[in-house]
Amino acid sequence: MYLFVINPRSGGGAGRKVWQRIERMLKERGAEYEALLTGSASSAGSDVMQALSRWERWSACVVVGGDGTIHSVLEALRTRGVSLGIIPAGSGNDTARAFGIPLEAEAALDAALAGIRVPADLLAANGVYTLTAVASGFDAQVAENVNASRYKRLCNALHAGQLAYLIGILHTLITFKPCGASVLCDGQEHRFEDVWLAAVCNLPSYGGGLLIAPQARPDDGWLDVCVVHGCSRMQLLRLFPTVLKGSHVSLPFVTMLRGTSAAVHFDREQPAIGDGESIGRGALAVRCEPGALAVLAPPARGPAPREGAGSRAGGA
Numbered sequence: 001m002y003l004f005v006i007n008p009r010s011g012g013g014a015g016r017k018v019w020q021r022i023e024r025m026l027k028e029r030g031a032e033y034e035a036l037l038t039g040s041a042s043s044a045g046s047d048v049m050q051a052l053s054r055w056e057r058w059s060a061c062v063v064v065g066g067d068g069t070i071h072s073v074l075e076a077l078r079t080r081g082v083s084l085g086i087i088p089a090g091s092g093n094d095t096a097r098a099f100g101i102p103l104e105a106e107a108a109l110d111a112a113l114a115g116i117r118v119p120a121d122l123l124a125a126n127g128v129y130t131l132t133a134v135a136s137g138f139d140a141q142v143a144e145n146v147n148a149s150r151y152k153r154l155c156n157a158l159h160a161g162q163l164a165y166l167i168g169i170l171h172t173l174i175t176f177k178p179c180g181a182s183v184l185c186d187g188q189e190h191r192f193e194d195v196w197l198a199a200v201c202n203l204p205s206y207g208g209g210l211l212i213a214p215q216a217r218p219d220d221g222w223l224d225v226c227v228v229h230g231c232s233r234m235q236l237l238r239l240f241p242t243v244l245k246g247s248h249v250s251l252p253f254v255t256m257l258r259g260t261s262a263a264v265h266f267d268r269e270q271p272a273i274g275d276g277e278s279i280g281r282g283a284l285a286v287r288c289e290p291g292a293l294a295v296l297a298p299p300a301r302g303p304a305p306r307e308g309a310g311s312r313a314g315g316a
Contacts, residue, residue, distance in 0.1 A: 002033040002085070002113075003058055005048055005073060007065035009039075011090045012156025018089040019064045021105050031113065044069055049076040058082050060296055062112045066090015067132055067206070071275030074122060074129040074293065083294040084120075085112030091156045091164060092208035092276065094132050098218055099297040111298045120218045122292040123202050123274070125284055130274030131293070132206045133213070134286050136264055137197035138176050138228075138236075140271040142168040143207075144278065165207040169240055173233055180267040183227055186259035192229040196236055198264045199226045200286045204246070206276065213256070214246030221290035225257040261287040 004026075008016035019035075026033055036051055038044040044065075052058060061077055062085035063070050070086065077084055087108045088096040099118065102108050123130040135143070146152050146168035155164035181195040199206075201213035201224045213224040228239065231253040242248040249256055264284040272279050 001055065001058055002031065003048070003051055003061045003082075004033055004035045005044055005061060005063045005065070005069065006035060006037050007044065007063075007069040007089075008037060010065035010069055012153050014156065015065050015069075015089040018087060018105050022064060022087055022109055025106060025109055029113075038069070044072040045076055048073045049079070052076055052080040052082055059115070060085045060112065062087060062296075064089050067092055067095050067275045068277050070095050070131060071129075071277050074131060078122065078129060078292050083117050083296055085296040087112065091152065092206065094203060094205045094207070094209065095275075097205065097209065098132075098203040099295050101297060107298075112296050114296065114299065116297055116299050117294040118219065118297045119291040120293040120295045121202055121221060121223075122289045123200065123223060123286050124289055125200070125272075125274055125286040126279055128274055128279045129289075129292075130202070130279075131218070132203045132275045133199050133201040134272060134274045134279070134284060135197060135199040135206070135212075136272040136284055137181075137195060137266065137270045138172060138178070139197045139199060139207070139212075140273040140278075141176055142172045143273045143276050144271055145171050147276075165210070166240070169237075173237060177268075178229075179270075181227075181229075182263075182265045183225060183257065184263040184265075185225060185257045186261060190227075190255070190257065192227055192255070194231070195227060195229040195266065196231070197226075197228050198266075198284075200224075200262050200264070200284070201226065202288070210240075210243045211246035212243060214249065215256075218295075219291070221288060222258050222260060223262060223286065223288045225259070225262050227255045227257070229253055229255065261285075 060083040064087040125134040152164040178194045216224040
């Protein structure tokens with residue numbers, strides 16, 4: 001039995017349309033499933049926890065929605081030991097992209113029903129589980145501004161979720177003020193001045209395909225930290241096109257760190273987000289939980305080898 005969790009409002013209404021297609025396909029295939037429609041990403045967690053507690057033999061929980069909806073069910077899936085399937089229907093879909101899950105509904109359903117389980121790490125930050133990244137500072141403020149904007153709904157309707165994020169960057173650039181910050185990575189402290197953002201990543205991208213940590217892998221037991229510091233507003237603006245390809249990591253005002261835990265403390269309180277959803281303000285303490293989740297992915301996907309832990313400053 002599959003539990004399908006549908007956020008009809010995700011992706012500016014794409015969730016509802018995608019589910020209508022998926023439900024027809026499930027009926028045609030004679031699949032056993034239960035559908036759970038959520039009013040919002042924030043309410044999905046408690047709904048899923050309750051549903052998973054009713055029966056012990058769930059094949060998987062398949063989310064029809066975006067990264068925010070996936071984020072809200074992570075604690076329930078980890079607690080109940082149920083695998084995650086994904087039918088992408090959000091504005092960014094970075095989780096699906098990282099696991100090689102097709103954006104087309106039927107192909108994504110095939111991947112969910114195929115039962116190919118791959119291990120995935122989770123980030124635990126301030127009592128909240130996150131799959132993509134925990135970001136604080138400028139990026140978090142951008143996300144807050146985008147989520148509260150009218151242009152996000154318009155961009156979602158045009159299937160241009162990344163455009164909404166780029167507009168949000170320009171919107172936030174006008175008012176955001178950088179400040180000093182300390183980043184503790186596996187017990188080693190790194191001090192930075194004029195910090196714009198600090199992102200602790202489990203997956204390579206967020207914000208609809210921005211490769212903030214291009215070397216990050218969801219199954220390697222490490223987290224990758226990107227710190228942008230000591231640059232002007234114009235330099236920051238010029239940085240974002242390079243993030244599309246991940247080439248920003250070589251810039252002198254970008255520092256990349258790697259470890260199993262990280263703590264970020266800004267001199268001035270900053271917002272923080274996990275999977276694009278707000279997780280409060282203030283200091284962050286993040287740890288990696290290796291293999292805490294199983295994700296249903298296409299058979300072709302397989303983890304690539306990578307090097308061990310360490311730190312690497314931009315330009316090195």
